[in-house]
Amino acid sequence: xxxxxxxxxxxxxxxxxxxxxxxxxxxxxxxxxxxxxxxxxxxxxxxxxxxxxxxxxxxxxxxxxxxxxxxxxxxxxxxxxxxxxxxxxxxxxxxxxxxxxxxxxxxxxxxxxxxxxxxxxxxxxxxxxxxxxxxxxxxxxxxxxxxxxxxxxxxxxxxxxxxxxxxxxxxxxxxxxxxxxxxxxxxxxxxxxxxxxxxxxxxxxxxxxxxxxxxxxxxxxxxxxxxxxxxxxxxxxxxxxxxxxxxxxxxxxxxxxxxxxxxxxxxxxxxxxxxxxxxxxxxxxxxxxxxxxxxxxxxxxxxxxxxxxxxxxxxxxxxxxxxxxxxxxxxxxxxxxxxx
Amino acid sequence: xxxxxxxxxxxxxxxxxxxxxxxxxxxxxxxxxxxxxxxxxxxxxxxxxxxxxxxxxxxxxxxxxxxxxxxxxxxxxxxxxxxxxxxxxxxxxxxxxxxxxxxxxxxxxxxxxxxxxxxxxxxxxxxxxxxxxxxxxxxxxxxxxxxxxxxxxxxxxxxxxxxxxxxxxxxxxxxxxxxxxxxxxxxxxxxxxxxxxxxxxxxxxxxxxxxxxxxxxxxxxxxxxxxxxxxxxxxxxxxxxxxxxxxxxxxxxxxxxxxxxxxxxxxxxxxxxxxxxxxxxxxxxxxxxxxxxxxxxxxxxxxxxxxxxxxxxxxxxxxxxxxxxxxxxxxxxxxxxxxx
Numbered sequence: 001x002x003x004x005x006x007x008x009x010x011x012x013x014x015x016x017x018x019x020x021x022x023x024x025x026x027x028x029x030x031x032x033x034x035x036x037x038x039x040x041x042x043x044x045x046x047x048x049x050x051x052x053x054x055x056x057x058x059x060x061x062x063x064x065x066x067x068x069x070x071x072x073x074x075x076x077x078x079x080x081x082x083x084x085x086x087x088x089x090x091x092x093x094x095x096x097x098x099x100x101x102x103x104x105x106x107x108x109x110x111x112x113x114x115x116x117x118x119x120x121x122x123x124x125x126x127x128x129x130x131x132x133x134x135x136x137x138x139x140x141x142x143x144x145x146x147x148x149x150x151x152x153x154x155x156x157x158x159x160x161x162x163x164x165x166x167x168x169x170x171x172x173x174x175x176x177x178x179x180x181x182x183x184x185x186x187x188x189x190x191x192x193x194x195x196x197x198x199x200x201x202x203x204x205x206x207x208x209x210x211x212x213x214x215x216x217x218x219x220x221x222x223x224x225x226x227x228x229x230x231x232x233x234x235x236x237x238x239x240x241x242x243x244x245x246x247x248x249x250x251x252x253x254x255x256x257x258x259x260x261x262x263x264x265x266x267x268x269x270x271x272x273x274x275x276x277x278x279x280x281x282x283x284x285x286x287x288x289x290x291x292x293x294x295x296x297x298x299x300x301x302x303x304x305x306x307x308x309x310x311x312x313x314x315x316x317x318x319x320x321x322x323x324x325x326x327x328x329x330x331x332x333x334x335x336x337x338x339x340x
Numbered sequence: 341x342x343x344x345x346x347x348x349x350x351x352x353x354x355x356x357x358x359x360x361x362x363x364x365x366x367x368x369x370x371x372x373x374x375x376x377x378x379x380x381x382x383x384x385x386x387x388x389x390x391x392x393x394x395x396x397x398x399x400x401x402x403x404x405x406x407x408x409x410x411x412x413x414x415x416x417x418x419x420x421x422x423x424x425x426x427x428x429x430x431x432x433x434x435x436x437x438x439x440x441x442x443x444x445x446x447x448x449x450x451x452x453x454x455x456x457x458x459x460x461x462x463x464x465x466x467x468x469x470x471x472x473x474x475x476x477x478x479x480x481x482x483x484x485x486x487x488x489x490x491x492x493x494x495x496x497x498x499x500x501x502x503x504x505x506x507x508x509x510x511x512x513x514x515x516x517x518x519x520x521x522x523x524x525x526x527x528x529x530x531x532x533x534x535x536x537x538x539x540x541x542x543x544x545x546x547x548x549x550x551x552x553x554x555x556x557x558x559x560x561x562x563x564x565x566x567x568x569x570x571x572x573x574x575x576x577x578x579x580x581x582x583x584x585x586x587x588x589x590x591x592x593x594x595x596x597x598x599x600x601x602x603x604x605x606x607x608x609x610x611x612x613x614x615x616x617x618x619x620x621x622x623x624x625x626x627x628x629x630x631x632x633x634x635x636x637x638x639x640x641x642x643x644x645x646x647x648x649x650x651x652x653x654x655x656x657x658x659x660x661x662x663x664x665x666x667x668x669x670x671x672x673x674x675x676x677x678x679x680x
Contacts, residue, residue, distance in 0.1 A: 052440070053443050056443035059673040062675070063676045087678060089670075089676060090680075092432045092436055093432075095435040096429075096432050098435070099435045099438060100392070102471040102475060103392045103393050103470045103471075103473070105470065105471050106467070106470055107467075128446040128448060129446060130442065130443045130447075131442040131478060134471075135442060175397065175399070315678055330429075334399050335388065335399055335402070336357075336403040336406040338648070339648075340430075340652060340656070
């Protein structure tokens with residue numbers, strides 16, 4: 001489809017295929033990816049294998065959402081001519097690399113990983129952590145190094161995963177005696193994290209406080225109507241608080257007219273500006289943002305052959321790259337080759 | 341090479357490729373495998389991936405011994421027309437199955453495995469167990485189920501590994517809703533464990549008490565000469581002890597003339613039979629046993645193309661089988677398929 005550029009830095013990012021993406025993803029990563037695809041050689045990984053680590057008992061959900069997330073990518077403007085969208089389970093070299101790397105990482109080191117600790121707590125695994133979950137930083141190291149990515153956009157809480165990746169890369173390089181694998185830079189994108197419509201810190205489908213990218217006009221309307229504002233701002237004339245007020249946080253994220261937003265905030269703080277008026281302004285913005293995304297998504301959903309072709313092309317490209325890395329690592333380590 | 345029989349039970353066994361095989365292997369497994377290849381559809385796995393779990397820092401050793409162990413197999417009479425000899429790292433489907441299964445086994449369950457506990461202790465890993473080592477029972481479950489083996493010969497101490505395998509098979513089958521995977525039977529072969537020539541319970545290259553299958557006549561002579569007998573049997577006329585006397589243990593294992601051995605034992609116990617006489621008898625037996633093995637091995641070593649062809653054929657056959665199992669499991673779980 002496109003000649004891989006050798007000059008652009010390689011960026012790897014993606015999503016676990018556990019559900020369609022929402023407005024929080026748009027602000028937190030998708031918008032950034034649409035920009036990055038012009039300046040970087042970008043790979044988006046539909047991480048269906050990794051999704052199984054805590055969804056082993058609902059593989060059907062994981063399968064279904066491969067297409068849902070791919071639709072979200074394409075709908076927001078990810079261009080398959082610029083970005084390779086690939087399916088993780090279509091890349092067996094990543095499993096082979098993971099198994100190799102697992103010999104170079106101790107269990108104690110994995111257990112110390114702060115991200116893993118937090119996630120084990122959040123998921124309530126207790127002592128019943130699946131082995132696949134404990135080892136997912138190793139699988140992620142295989143993803144990143146397999147693509148020879150030099151840039152990996154991560155949330156602040158995920159920086160330890162990149163440290164783990166680079167530690168593995170150094171160990172493998174050290175064992176081989178030269179730098180076959182590339183160390184990656186964790187880039188924490190300068191994007192806001194969008195709170196849920198209920199005011200909770202994180203927008204999440206499972207918390208029921210998310211606005212999906214495919215939301216219908218009514219759903220957008222309802223979500224804005226339900227949005228958490230200032231519970232003490234009872235009458236229009238009351239002074240209101242802007243801090244922690246989701247509607248204003250969203251205006252900061254989506255309203256290009258910064259002066260207009262500043263003016264609204266001042267009026268809201270003084271009193272005399274009702275929630276309804278602010279919400280009306282936000283609703284127009286969200287309807288305008290989401291309408292073309294929803295329409296492109298619906299059109300793409302009617303053309304599954306096209307979407308499959310995009311995934312097949314992207315995965316084929318990714319297969320060649322990850323297979324080449326695997327072969328380099330195996331050859332570097334001096335492993336046995338049958339030569340077929 | 342041969343049409344896979346659908347009626348013969350499938351047997352999977354093999355060796356980690358960490359060193360050439362020795363007389364202990366011959367008695368403990370190889371002899372049995374030569375017999376089994378007539379009654380079973382037998383696969384011998386050269387487990388180079390698994391060997392890396394505790395040899396990550398010496399991959400060259402693991403590579404080199406793929407050929408060494410293959411030579412041992414062929415030299416003792418494993419017939420590639422009857423047995424598929426295959427290289428584990430040439431079977432990526434096993435890595436993919438391992439990664440899938442890892443989501444169905446908890447870390448706590450792996451830590452409870454008595455075999456793993458013992459081996460962690462024996463290898464002195466302490467808290468620095470490589471993740472690959474902790475998870476190797478999962479990889480072994482992938483091997484066994486990947487081949488749909490119904491029979492797995494194991495040492496007594498390895499029975500927990502088959503329990504773990506069958507537990508995983510049941511979980512996967514349960515998730516799928518039908519028996520895609522086969523539960524395997526652990527068969528503890530009725531073979532003696534040959535002690536080391538120094539009288540230690542286990543013959544092991546690392547302990548320096550092993551007699552390799554490729555041993556030259558001088559090496560055999562020296563080994564028999566050094567063999568541990570009865571330290572209290574100083575003069576020929578002294579009564580001697582047969583129990584724990586390695587020479588007699590070996591005669592039990594290798595001398596077809598049971599009555600003759602019984603007679604020797606009686607004379608030794610009474611006094612009047614010297615170690616040299618008993619050792620002379622054993623040496624003849626061992627020279628006769630090992631000479632044709634050594635000669636076949638040397639001839640095969642001069643024909644690396646033939647050995648590579650055997651491994652390629654066997655691995656190709658194994659690839660088709662393990663890939664088919666992977667596809668069945670993926671399809672059964674309902675995972676995403678790109679269809680290429």
